[in-house]
Amino acid sequence: MSAEAQTSSGYILHHLTNMTYGKLPAGSYCDGEHVMEQAGWTLAHCKEETSAMGFSAVHVDSMGWSIFLGVLFCWLFRRVAVKAAANKGAPTGLQNAVEMIIEFVDGTVSDIFHHRNRLVAPMALTIFVWIFMMNLMDLLPVDWLPHAAGIITGNPHLFLKVVPTTDPNVTLGMSFTVFGLMLFFSIKEKGVVGFVKELTLHPFHAPKWYFNVFLIPINLVLETVSLIAKPISLGLRLFGNMYAGEMIFILIAIMFGAGVLLGSLAGVLQWAWAVFHILIITLQAFVFMVLTIVYMAMAHDVSEEH
């Protein structure tokens, strides 16, 4: 019983560990199995090695899948773009689908964002499609790609996480980039003074300067917290949803090994959860896109003067 519990938790842990390539300091890890004579860049073989690598490591699987999907997105859309620019007739096939997505994104952007900026709409499109594609990897049965990778490389213990958005590095990387752009456009549109004013003179403002002296620190704390909370909540929302969804898929996958009755129940659950997940992955991609547009609009909005 305890051995089975061990394998179950081992299975879960295996599925939740990234393929990590990083700088491993010298020493012994993984129950003394692999001993590093000297510090060097290598693939981590176990959780301990991953932890020992610290910040100087890259999740090869997250990066690989996200770049693969991003390149796929760029390739598909570029193909349609070339076709659309060359063909003046009625659109067909893929072009219809792409134009539908673009129309949708453009509508959302023009509803929320009322300034002139060439970046926002393409960024919203990239976010929506790319995140949707990354989330979509969640619908693949959890063992397919890791198992296939294990067979191809000949290492059955190879770590491979196929859903990039279940990696907080990926989601936070995107949200921090959005945050950076937000700060950049804030300062570009309002100037440093305007930006500082926005942080210090809201939400409390008094008509007399000697009251303001006391209100400014309070405002600064409140505004800074709400500012910092934006990218973190943006990244963690996506990560949390996808991580939880992936976790449930893994738990369902464990049930497959527990007899005919539970196995068939797992099949039904897998199907039901996948259907529900279609909604979640689309919704999360949409939410990330909309919030990005909203933040960009906030960066451009010059609030009332005080």
Add this chain to the structure above:
Amino acid sequence: MNINLTLIGQSITFLIFVWFCMKFVWPFIRNAMDARTQQIAEGLSAAERAHRDLELAQDRASSQLKEAKAEVASIIEQANRRAAQIVDEAKDRAREEGERIKAAAQAEIEQETNRAREQLRTQVGVLAVAGAERILGRAIDVNAHRDIVDRLAQEL
């Protein structure tokens, strides 16, 4: 759940994809879509215009047809009138001709009658004289009794 270099890698990747999309994807598709929207709008307005033109042409055609019909009707009427006129004229002429022929015939008849009468008169005179000669049994000077013979012939 380690935070590591993936964070920065992902940021850079994200920016590259956004840049690519902004540079090579979005404007192309957006422009193509805008151009098509304009093209469709133009097509629709052209169709609308053509429809209106067609209506106008139909109106013009039907008015022309009406005019032509009216003209035809007037021509037919005129022709009818002319025909009636010709018939009338012909009738008149025929009547005149008939009358003229009748008059000529009558005149001829009268002439013939007169001539016959003249002849008869002369012959009556001769006959009367001959009769009287026979009755009287002697020659009578025709010239001495001319007035009587003439009066007799006049009475015929």
